[in-house]
Amino acid sequence: MPSLIPGSMESLPNNPPVPQKIKADTNGSLKNSNRLLDLRSSLSSVKVPPVKNGSEVKLRLGKKMGSESKPCMKIEYGDGGYVLEDVPHLTDYLPHLPVFPNPLQNNPAYSVVKQYFVNVDDTVAQKIVVHKNSSRGTHFRRSGPRQKVYFESDEVHACIVTCGGLCPGLNTVIREIVCGLSDMYGVNKILGIEGGYRGFYARNTVTLTPKSVNDIHKRGGTILGTSRGGHDTMKIVDSIQDRGINQVYIIGGDGTQKGASAIFEEIQRRGLKVAIAGIPKTIDNDIAVIDKSFGFDTAVEEAQRAINAAHVEAESIENGIGVVKLMGRYSGFIAMHATLASRDVDCCLIPESPFYLEGKGGLLEFIERRLKENGHMVIVVAEGAGQDLIAKSMESMNHEDASGNKLLLDIGLWLSQKIKDHFSSNKKMAINLKYIDPTYMVRAVPSNASDNVYCTLLAHSAIHGAMAGYTGFTIGPVNGRHAYIPFYRITEKCKKVVITDRMWARLLSSTNQPSFLSHEHVEDARNEDETPAHLLEGNSKNGHADEQVTDNQQMNGGGIKELMSK
Ligand SMILES: Nc1ncnc2c1ncn2[C@@H]1O[C@H](COP(=O)(O)OP(=O)(O)OP(=O)(O)O)[C@@H](O)[C@H]1O
Ligand SMILES: O=P(O)(O)OC[C@H]1O[C@](O)(CO)[C@@H](O)[C@@H]1O
Ligand SMILES: [Mg+2]
16 A cells, blocks of 8 residues: 655655556647646657746657657756756556655664755756856756655565676676665665676576675676677566566666667566666766766776876986877767876877877977977877778778777877887987877776765665656766756767867867867867757757856867857
8 A cells, every 4th residue: 555655745646647658649638737748759749838837747758760769758847948857757657556655764874864855846957057047947857765665675676787898886886786775775686687788688697785795896897797789678678577677777888878768668668667777887978968977087097097107108218208098989088187187298189179190280290399398298099089090091990899889990009100100201300109008907997986985876866766766767967966867868969078168278278289170170069069959948949048158068068159259
């Protein structure tokens, strides 16, 4: 029997949301006193103006288009241009689920906390720098424990899977999910899925207990193993169903979150009471919306060791050049932050900033000048930088990994060779170049102290969300506050360094390197910043009314406009 919680900030759903699968292909709408639930089968055709007083909820349902599946969107409008991009809830398609009081109310560690439970209406603003007349813009549901939960402790059968490349902190997140479920919610049935997505149907599982995971945060890698490729939605959901799993914690990058979204949609289609929670992971820090991904700080810190070594080598010998290659397939955040942190770097090359070697303003000219001035120099290059240059000078392979990610050519080796060739061919200067490739070293280490704490918060957010019945969500800090974010927001766009924004300008000013930017490049960068038309009414055409750029948004790939207005 569902219980009401006295004094609860949340009201139990008297009018539970309409089950999505029933209404999936209708054009009808349903109104109550202050809410409108609008169910459409097409994403693009809906145009409903925001309601002035009160709020309006729109649930946009996915429809298969070719092989791409459009996501479910649940959007609520409020006053002053307020938009809530909400995440799905189990009651969206299972309206009569029983609810239970949150066992944290009786937990001695948490019951002393004043207002430990998050108000159900709390949301987190994506835009925090506002003008007097700015609209309030997009918000996400605040994460944290709710007074009521949709799972009883002994009913929960959770599983955890890690997918994609390694990242410092994977083991910490696993540990914290297991310990958090057990300590906070008394959950004791937790399975580890081995070897990534394909482990659901092709590998063994391992039972995870607080005791078995106690020390794993001190190790790099993932105790569960990981993989690329092998995402077979039907087989994965069959496995979830056959094993009686009802909470799935999926740790991985953009590809993994796309896979999690497909699993969620299939779970929903089958009408299963299974919560799907994504925990975003990527060493490259290229996940949109969230402030930063776990392991990134650790990677930047670890990269300092390689940069230090390169600097020591370079400054100890005449015309010494240290070249360090760091990770960053499409985004140069590790290289940029490692450079800014180090102050020993003379030039940082990232995928977002095209560069050239020869001629006036080119890299080779700059190297020569810097060697004449300082006698040594350090170059940091992100692995995804200059791929166009290598492809031109070598036969491009165009190979992909099992997940469909482009396999990169080795920019570090190529660049080192080009520099050596240049200085030996024109005999201007004898140089001494040392190439250091610590790429896998920076992601194979255990997470540092601050990442460890961050991993705990992520794990707890995911647990509270799943216990509260939310599903089809990923989590992360938005402007410092943890939030539940719909999958499509994380997967629609990869976060990149904005080369016309403040942080890159700081880097250019600290290294004094050429920007390599022609007027066309700036224009291109400006155009790339055009956010794809978002589906939010009441916003400007790029979906961010009165957009104001902050350093935080720079991390999130926003901000070309700012430089232009400076
Ligand atoms: N569009 C997609 N739909 C379903 N599954 C996907 C999709 N893209 C990737 N996956 C699956 O997600 C898993 C991880 O993907 P991928 O190898 O791209 O790593 P990632 O999660 O992006 O992490 P990393 O940051 O290390 O690249 C793989 O098992 C892959 O099959
Ligand atoms: O683990 P793999 O397959 O070698 O992939 C390496 C890639 O993974 C990442 O670490 C994360 O996407 C990239 O920086 C890098 O290009
Ligand atoms: Mg990826």
